[in-house]
Structures are given as structure tokens and as C-alpha cells.
Amino acid sequence: MSAEHTQSGAEILLRALKDQGVEVIFGYPGGAVLPIYDALFNQNAIRHILVRHEQAAVHAAEGYARSTGRVGVVLVTSGPGATNAVTGLVDALMDSIPVVCLTGQVPTHLIGNDAFQEADTTGITRPATKHNYLVKRPEDLARVVHEAFYVARSGRPGPVVIDLPKDIVINKAPYAEPTVQHPSYRPRTEPDLGQIAKAVALLKQAKRPMIYAGGGDITAGPAGTEALTKLARLTGFPVTNTLMGLGCYPASDPQFLGMLGMHGTYEANLAMHGCDVLLAVGARFDDRVTGRLNAFSQGSRKIHIDIDGSSINKNVPVEVPIIADAGKALNALIAAWQASDEPTDKPALASWWRQIDEWKAKDSLKFTQDMKRGGIIKPQYAIQRLFEITRARGRETFITTEVGQHQMWAAQHFHFDKPNHWMTSGGLGTMGYGLPAAMGVQIAHPDALVVDIAGEASILMNIQEMGTLAQYRLPVKVFILNNQYMGMVRQWQELLHGSRYSETYSSALPDFVKLADSFHATGMRAQSVDELDDVINAMLDCPTAVIADIAVDQAENCFPMIPSGAAHNEMLLGPEHEASGAGITDAGLALV
Amino acid sequence: MPSPTDTTQRSATISVLVDNESGVLARVIGLFSGRGYNIDSLTVAPVDAAGMHSRINIVTSGTSMVIEQIKAQLDRLVPVHRVADLTMDGPHVARELALIKVVGTGEQRVEAMRIADTFRARVVDTTLGSFVFELTGATEKIDAFIELMRDLGLAEVSRSGIAALARGTRVI
Numbered sequence: 001m002s003a004e005h006t007q008s009g010a011e012i013l014l015r016a017l018k019d020q021g022v023e024v025i026f027g028y029p030g031g032a033v034l035p036i037y038d039a040l041f042n043q044n045a046i047r048h049i050l051v052r053h054e055q056a057a058v059h060a061a062e063g064y065a066r067s068t069g070r071v072g073v074v075l076v077t078s079g080p081g082a083t084n085a086v087t088g089l090v091d092a093l094m095d096s097i098p099v100v101c102l103t104g105q106v107p108t109h110l111i112g113n114d115a116f117q118e119a120d121t122t123g124i125t126r127p128a129t130k131h132n133y134l135v136k137r138p139e140d141l142a143r144v145v146h147e148a149f150y151v152a153r154s155g156r157p158g159p160v161v162i163d164l165p166k167d168i169v170i171n172k173a174p175y176a177e178p179t180v181q182h183p184s185y186r187p188r189t190e191p192d193l194g195q196i197a198k199a200v201a202l203l204k205q206a207k208r209p210m211i212y213a214g215g216g217d218i219t220a221g222p223a224g225t226e227a228l229t230k231l232a233r234l235t236g237f238p239v240t241n242t243l244m245g246l247g248c249y250p251a252s253d254p255q256f257l258g259m260l261g262m263h264g265t266y267e268a269n270l271a272m273h274g275c276d277v278l279l280a281v282g283a284r285f286d287d288r289v290t291g292r293l294n295a296f297s298q299g300s301r302k303i304h305i306d307i308d309g310s311s312i313n314k315n316v317p318v319e320v321p322i323i324a325d326a327g328k329a330l331n332a333l334i335a336a337w338q339a340s341d342e343p344t345d346k347p348a349l350a351s352w353w354r355q356i357d358e359w360k361a362k363d364s365l366k367f368t369q370d371m372k373r374g375g376i377i378k379p380q381y382a383i384q385r386l387f388e389i390t391r392a393r394g395r396e397t398f399i400t401t402e403v404g405q406h407q408m409w410a411a412q413h414f415h416f417d418k419p420n421h422w423m424t425s426g427g428l429g430t431m432g433y434g435l436p437a438a439m440g441v442q443i444a445h446p447d448a449l450v451v452d453i454a455g456e457a458s459i460l461m462n463i464q465e466m467g468t469l470a471q472y473r474l475p476v477k478v479f480i481l482n483n484q485y486m487g488m489v490r491q492w493q494e495l496l497h498g499s500r501y502s503e504t505y506s507s508a509l510p511d512f513v514k515l516a517d518s519f520h521a522t523g524m525r526a527q528s529v530d531e532l533d534d535v536i537n538a539m540l541d542c543p544t545a546v547i548a549d550i551a552v553d554q555a556e557n558c559f560p561m562i563p564s565g566a567a568h569n570e571m572l573l574g575p576e577h578e579a580s581g582a583g584i585t586d587a588g589l590a591l592v
Numbered sequence: 593m594p595s596p597t598d599t600t601q602r603s604a605t606i607s608v609l610v611d612n613e614s615g616v617l618a619r620v621i622g623l624f625s626g627r628g629y630n631i632d633s634l635t636v637a638p639v640d641a642a643g644m645h646s647r648i649n650i651v652t653s654g655t656s657m658v659i660e661q662i663k664a665q666l667d668r669l670v671p672v673h674r675v676a677d678l679t680m681d682g683p684h685v686a687r688e689l690a691l692i693k694v695v696g697t698g699e700q701r702v703e704a705m706r707i708a709d710t711f712r713a714r715v716v717d718t719t720l721g722s723f724v725f726e727l728t729g730a731t732e733k734i735d736a737f738i739e740l741m742r743d744l745g746l747a748e749v750s751r752s753g754i755a756a757l758a759r760g761t762r763v764i
């Protein structure tokens with residue numbers, strides 16, 4: 001480069017990050033990114049958090065992003081650094097989380113030579129990202145960084161990779177100010193008012209309405225979640241949330257029917273099945289939600305608000321598609337609803353609520369806890385107590401989870417009144433997500449309580465991050481529901497494979513108390529119900545990171561359950577149902 | 593509203609205007625292979641003087657719900673400017689170019705030449721024992737020509753895949 005540029009590519013990179021408002025990077029060094037680490041060493045504006053595995057760096061960035069609404073940033077080296085990050089990238093892609101991942105690359109003249117630690121990172125991550133870049137010319141560097149942030153956060157957000165050859169970050173490069181407009185990528189955010197009018201006409205006529213809201217409403221920010229609550233109040237319609245949407249509507253509100261889907265409540269699923277007008281907001285009719293497609297909400301006329309046009313009419317045909325930002329669309333709906341003097345069918349709505357209340361009375365999330373001294377802890381009870389005790393303490397609380405039964409019980413029994421306080425791996429279902437995600441949340445909210453509700457199998461998938469917690473004194477609480485099984489897989493084996501528990505017993509588990517100790521954290525254990533509250537209280541009082549090993553009932557299964565391939569009204573409500581194998585067909589067996 | 597129960601397959605000619613940057617074709621092809629869509633024909637080339645934009649023409653087939661999904665998926669790729677379904681949006685012209693090598697002597701060779709004349713194929717290379725014909729036209733016309741050459745010493749075929757535009761004043 002010519003002499004007029006005085007800054008190296010690495011310095012330009014950091015300047016661009018700073019101009020994008022980046023305060024924290026989650027990363028792990030290596031040969032190809034040494035110049036970037038050198039530039040990081042010489043500045044104080046951006047904090048670097050050294051993780052213990054690159055997958056964890058991405059999950060930490062996801063936790064950071066989901067709890068703040070900002071873009072999470074990752075920095076990893078070439079080759080294995082980049083390939084280790086791939087699971088995290090796909091996780092962020094599936095859950096629409098804005099992440100920018102900087103990957104080192106061998107120098108441009110070596111690309112394609114099978115050089116040491118070379119991997120075709122843009123090739124490998126193409127289907128794992130929303131978009132990716134390989135920077136080949138120093139003059140593109142700053143522009144690409146700005147563009148990457150724009151792409152990551154706009155429209156339906158997602159992960160973006162920038163692959164940085166070593167010579168590009170060493171050589172001098174010019175700076176460019178943040179771009180305002182992208183040449184081709186300009187996702188539509190404003191709703192079509194004609195469609196809004198059609199939607200309001202349908203909603204006004206509804207006799208058995210239902211609002212089904214997902215993660216997209218949270219992505220839309222406070223405007224999205226406040227508008228949803230306002231619309232629900234205005235209409236008096238029932239609301240259900242997807243796993244990703246929990247918190248976008250207050251769980252304590254009487255109009256809330258709980259989560260829907262495979263492990264959703266009886267009332268939410270039957271209301272979906274029986275409604276006559278369905279308003280979907282930032283949700284994508286995922287197979288975990290719909291059950292058997294040809295039996296899904298057959299009698300309803302459907303309105304679907306989504307910022308991603310490809311999510312509409314993908315699985316379920318809808319009558320009124322609205323491609324827009326959820327907040328803008330909902331506010332337009334509210335305005336049109338208020339402007340319309342069309343009457344609503346109040347008696348029909350009242351009888352719909354009577355029907356819903358009957359379903360609610362089934363109390364589909366009930367469980368029985370033996371309260372006697374020495375009684376085995378039910379996993380649901382452990383979460384219920386964790387919820388009640390944290391709520392009573394009143395501290396701002398964020399929950400992350402791993403993947404399995406504990407995740408579903410957390411979704412059912414921990415209740416969220418606010419968005420951005422619940423982070424779980426929804427689309428990809430990545431075991432090992434919860435601990436690094438909690439780390440990212442704690443970095444963003446140093447004074448808040450952050451709990452990873454974990455399973456004993458999942459937690460081992462990124463347990464090395466206990467080291468990161470120690471290094472940065474992050475007081476994350478790991479609350480393990482230890483059933484000594486890969487419980488969710490065991491449950492499927494019990495229900496669908498004749499109780500042949502092939503390879504799902506968690507043998508040779510570590511002593512989690514000692515493990516905590518060796519990572520400079522505090523370990524504790526509850527063996528029976530009488531010890532539970534003390535352990536929860538001790539955990540919440542503890543100033544350090546904690547692993548709380550909660551021994552829970554090994555045989556407990558997660559209900560209600562809509563088996564794969566079954567319809568919403570073919571739900572298994574509890575153990576008394578499972579022997580019948582109701583609703584499970586051969587076709588269902590082939591599904592995941 | 594496309595119906596999921598409608599299982600009739602249709603063919604669609606889709607044109608996509610993209611930024612002419614590296615990896616853009618891989619993105620489009622990866623989308624098709626990753627989601628199990630068919631590609632029956634594919635062409636790509638820069639279409640402006642500065643070489644900033646390329647046009648990709650894809651012939652695909654599927655139910656109307658799948659084709660709507662393909663268009664929506666293409667549309668959300670970051671370097672994609674515009675997606676047009678030429679089959680649905682009105683009449684369009686689609687042409688392809690083929691080079692066809694026919695090897696033979698005597699009466700066969702004369703007959704091949706005669707048929708080439710009626711198809712308005714041009715001879716772009718010739719030796720005493722071979723012709724290379726150049727033929728442009730609709731896919732069916734080229735198929736028909738190749739079929740006729742089969743008995744007349746057809747040796748090798750190279751086809752461009754289709755280029756397509758909407759009829760009339762419409763542009764994508």
C-alpha cells in the first residue's frame with residue numbers, strides 16, 4: 001500500500017469495530033491472528049475475553065447479543081480455530097442471533113496451497129452463516145467490517161464471518177467510515193397497509209382467535225414486545241409463545257397460555273388446534289411447534305408477520321402474509337384495529353375463553369413432589385424452587401440452558417415477564433450452549449444473576465469454560481439437574497424404542513463439587529428434597545461461580561409431549577398415557 | 593396462496609440479478625443443493641459494462657409452494673438484487689446455444705448437413721470426416737436437432753444452458 005496510510009490492517013480493523021460500538025470480543029489467539037492480538041494489546045477501548053474453546057466464543061457472543069440486543073463479536077485463528085467455531089455459527093444462524101466472527105486466514109499468496117492451518121473457511125461457513133467475506137484487498141477491509149455489522153443486525157439477524165488473511169492485517173490499509181446503505185441488501189421493514197387492513201378484518205371477525213409469537217418479536221426490540229402486549233390487551237386474545245419467544249409476552253399475564261409445541265401446555269396446543277384465526281408474529285411454524293403438518297390448526301385462517309419472506313408459506317400456507325419488522329407491523333395493526341368500527345364477536349370470545357379455561361384446568365404441567373425428608377427431588381420442583389426463590393429475592397435474573405429435558409422443564413417452570421432474559425439453543429439444540437452463553441450474558445450484565453440450568457451430560461460439552469469464569473471472576477451459577485442420563489434421549493428410547501437404553505446412561509461422571517473446586521469455583525450438592533432450598537440459597541449467596549449438582553429423579557419424563565408425527569390434539573399428558581404409545585406412527589418414528 | 597396439497601410439478605425459469613463478487617454462484621448453487629431443489633439449467637455472466645452485476649438464469653422444477661420458497665430463499669441472499677420468475681410474470685423468451693459435433697462420411701454427412709440447413713444451424717468447424725454445428729434456439733428445438741443427429745454420427749454435445757428475458761418492455 002502507498003505511504004499515505006499509516007495504520008496496519010489490524011489497527012484499521014479495531015478502529016472499525018470501535019466505530020461499530022464494539023466493547024467486547026470473545027476470542028482465542030493463534031498464528032494467523034497474531035497481528036490482531038498485537039493491536040489489541042496496544043489499546044484499551046475493546047475488551048478481549050479469552051475463552052477456552054472457539055465454539056464457546058461464539059455461544060458467549062450469542063449470550064451477549066441476546067441479552068443486550070447488540071451484535072456479539074468473535075475472533076478466532078485460521079484452520080482449527082475457524083472449524084471449532086462452526087457449531088456456534090450454525091446455532092446463531094438457526095436462532096437468528098447477530099454475531100460477527102473474525103477468522104484468521106493464511107496470507108493471500110498461500111490460499112489454496114494447503115498451507116499450515118489453512119481451511120477453506122468461507123467455503124465451510126457459507127451454509128453456516130447469513131453471509132461471509134474473504135478480504136483480499138486492504139482497501140476493502142474497513143468497508144467489509146461495516147457491511148458485516150449491518151448485515152448481521154438488519155432484517156432477520158444472523159452470523160457473519162469475515163475471513164482475514166494474515167498479510168491483510170499486517171499491511172497498511174486505508175480507513176472508511178461506517179456505511180449507511182448496502183448496495184443490494186435492504187430488507188423490508190414497513191408493513192403493507194393493505195395487508196394490515198385484511199389482517200384486522202380477519203381478527204375482528206374471529207370467534208376463536210389465537211396469537212402465536214416467537215423469537216422474531218424479541219429481535220424487534222422493545223417496540224416489538226410492547227406492541228404485542230398492547231395488542232393482546234386491546235383485543236383480549238389469548239397468547240402463546242415458542243421456546244425462542246418466551247419473555248416477549250409476560251408469563252404472569254392471565255392471557256398467556258404458556259409455551260406451545262412438542263412440550264408445550266395442553267391449553268396452548270389445543271387452542272392452536274381449535275382456533276379460527278391465527279396471528280403468527282416472528283415465529284416460523286417449526287416442526288417442533290406444528291407437529292404433524294397436515295393436522296396443524298386446520299380450521300384457522302392465518303396471518304403471518306415475519307421480516308423474512310422465506311419463513312412465510314414455507315411449512316404452512318397463510319392467507320395474509322405481512323413481511324415487516326414485528327414492532328412496526330404490530331403497531332400498524334393496533335392503529336388499524338383502533339380506527340376500525342367493525343364490532344368484535346364478544347360472546348364468541350367469552351365462550352372461547354371458557355373453553356381455554358377448561359383446558360387450563362387440566363394443569364398439564366403438574367407433577368408430584370414427595371416432600372418427606374429424604375424424598376427424591378423432582379426436576380420440575382427444583383426449577384420451580386429456583387424460580388420462586390430468585391423471584392422473591394428480586395434481583396435481575398438471566399437464565400440460559402443446555403439441551404435436553406432440563407431445558408424443557410426450565411421453559412415450562414421458569415417464568416419470564418421480560419424479553420432478553422432467557423437464552424436457549426432453540427433451532428440447533430446444541431448441548432454445551434448454556435455455560436458459554438451464560439458467560440457472555442454475565443460479561444454484559446456484571447451485576448445480574450446469571451444461571452445456566454444444565455444437564456449432567458450437556459455441561460461436559462463446554463465444561464472447560466469454568467476456566468474462563470475463574471479468570472474473569474464471573475459469578476455464573478451452573479444448576480445441574482443430574483438425572484445420570486441423557487434424559488431426553490432416554491425418554492425417546494422409553495417411549496419409542498422399547499426402553500432399550502442404548503448408550504444414554506451417564507457413566508463415570510466427575511464429582512462436580514470437586515470439579516468446581518479445581519476450577520476455583522464453589523461446588524455444592526443437593527441429594528434430597530430437604531436439602532434443595534438450602535443449596536439454592538447458598539448458590540445465590542455465593543460471590544463466586546458455582547456448580548450446584550442437584551440429584552433428581554432419574555426416571556422422570558418430560559410431559560406434556562406431542563410425539564413426532566402426531567397432531568396437537570394427540571398429546572401425551574403423563575406417564576399414564578405413554579404405555580399406549582398414542583399417536584406414534586411408523587412415519588413418526590422416522591422423524592427427529 | 594400456494595397450496596401445500598397441490599403436488600403438481602411445474603417448471604420455472606428464474607432470473608437473478610446479483611453482485612458480481614466471488615462466491616456468489618457458490619451461494620446460489622449451495623442453496624439449491626442444501627435444500628434439495630432441482631437445477632435443470634444454469635447460466636451466469638456479467639451483464640453490465642462495468643462488470644458489477646451478473647445475471648443468473650436458472651431453470652428449476654417443483655410444486656408451486658417449493659418454487660415460491662426458492663424465490664424467497666434466493667431473494668434473501670445478501671448479494672442478490674432482484675429475483676424474477678419469468679414463467680409466472682408473463683411471456684418470456686428463452687434461448688440456448690449448442691455446439692454439436694457430428695462425425696461421418698458419405699450419405700450420412702450429406703444428410704446431417706441438409707438437416708442442419710433446415711434448423712438454420714451454422715457450421716463453425718469442418719474436416720473431411722466431421723462437422724461442428726452451432727445452433728441457437730429454444731431448448732426443445734436443440735433437443736430435436738440432437739435427436740436427429742443421433743443416427744448420423746453424433747459424437748459430442750456442448751450446451752450453454754438458457755438465457756432468458758421477459759417479452760415486451762418489462763425488465764427485472
Ligand SMILES: Cc1ncc(C[n+]2csc(CCOP(=O)(O)OP(=O)(O)O)c2C)c(N)n1
Pocket residue numbers: 402403404405406407429430431432454455456457458459481483485486487488489
Ligand atoms: C451436541 C449435541 N449432541 C447430541 C445431542 C442430542 N441430545 C439431545 S438431548 C441429549 C441428552 C442431554 O442430556 P443431559 O444434558 O443430561 O440433559 P437431560 O435430558 O438429562 O436433562 C442429547 C444427547 C444434542 N442435542 N447436541
Ligand SMILES: [Mg+2]
Pocket residue numbers: 404455456457481482483484485486487
Ligand atoms: Mg441428564
